Amino acid sequence: MAIDNETVKKVAFLSRLRVENDKIEATKEEFNKILTWIEELNEINTDEVEPLIAVNDLSLRMRPDNVTAGHCREAILKNAPAAEYDYFAVPKVVE
């Protein structure tokens, strides 16, 4: 399944990454090389195989619904690139 320039642009946007116009062709070629390599997996028929999602026991533990951490707003906001009025601040998104 070779991909085209449009797909590269689409995947870049889904990834929230920019691929400059003059890099799209090279990115596409690199992708296709990797995807062609990955397609060797199709040599094996897996129709009857269950996917493996986790190596250990699948059932997640339950715990009582208690607060285990909290009251640390200041610590959380300390790393924020911009914070105002005890909130994370972002560029204006609504006119």
Add this chain to the structure above:
Amino acid sequence: MMQEITKLTIAEALSGLQKKDFTAVELTEAYLTNMAQGKHYNAYITECTDVALVQAKNADERYASGKARALEGIPLGIKDLFCTKDIRTTAASHILDNFIPPYESTVTQHLLDDGAVFLGKLNLDEFAMGGSNETSYFGPVINPWSKDKPLVPGGSSGGSAAAVAAHMCAGSTGTDTGGSIREPAAFCGVTGIKPTYGRCSRYGIIAFASSLDQAGPIAQDVRDCALLLNSMAGFDEKDSTSCNIPVPDYTAFLGKDIKGLVVGLPKEYRPEGLNAEIAAYWDKAAEMLKARGAIVKEISLPHTKYALATYYVLAPAEASSNLARYDGVRYGYRAKAEGEHLDELYIRTRTEGFGKEVRRRIMIGTYVLSAGYYDAYYLKAQKMRRLIHQDFMEAFKQCDIILTPTSPITAFPIGDESMLLNPINMYLNDVFTVSINLAGLPAMSLPIGLAQNGLPLGMQLIGKPFDEGTIFKTAAALESDVKFERK
């Protein structure tokens, strides 16, 4: 001048501290001197000299009052993927180069609770994505075994392995998603173990591929790895994939008899064109175990050939999801994008903040998870993962432990063109290590000798789930026969 006391193993240093041959402050200062003299290796991203000296002073008080803990006063380096409270943690990425965690990872907390001293945060491939430490935002680490031209230390835990080899820490922490502890350990002539998935808590370790990531120690020898893993391992409520299984004292396995132990050699790990020196060392290691009464037999792991492609679907898929959190809003780097659309802020932040290999993997991962391609790539790879896992479970019906080389090559020069121009060439170095992560198994790399080019080679021992003990027992036997001459 190398400080003499830094050549001691952790076990020897503990004994010296107990006997008051030297103090923890003296030991820490000796390592700090080595670090200052070894700056050209670029092994540390952040040094925490002041914190280390305070911790060392506390350790001396503990020794004086008879309250010393298991690793009291032992100076360690921490891979900069473990969150350390109030100490900058970067994942070797521009996007986190100003991040100061308000909390401590469980593994590093365990080490602190046992009295360890933290010298600093060690360099790695950006977000642990790489096999040569060349993708770090902070520049490559230089392998201490380099001669005429600088060689890579392996990756992603390149700083962790190089710092141990150059005696810039007594031991270190690493993480291993596809070989990131074992490959650098092999390239730098040191010992490292990736425990069973679920053995060490992942809480506070910056996530790469959550179903594969596992923490483990790198140290000068097998006993030191046992001492460190004793501290690092254990159940943790804060990691939903942590396993509630008792952790044995791994040092209790050292020196145990291996008579009757069945060692499997997978025939698929000897492909045509396997480096002859590596093949010869592999045979030699098998002979050494046989001479001690182990039974060596050929086994088969039929889907080995597909492990790399499976890994390079699953790991990027999980990475693309894990790295979606870096948006420039809550922490980390934010691009200047005033007055623009919020999406523009995300795109600029991520494009400027992530390096090339990380962007490549995010995009591959996004593609294989996207509508229309999910079944063909991601689901297919999850099915292949089951077959690879089954291979090992079948093999372990016939043997107790598996012996293979760690890597198909020795350390290569920094900036090697064939690796940089074609990412697949770099990925192929993981051929002997990725299957083990896909199957969630424990595996250790220990030095077996030097290749003709004078560079170290590693052997890998793979154990049954949660049977690190057998690995330690076998590795200790092999180590005492190999008598590898450390740096």
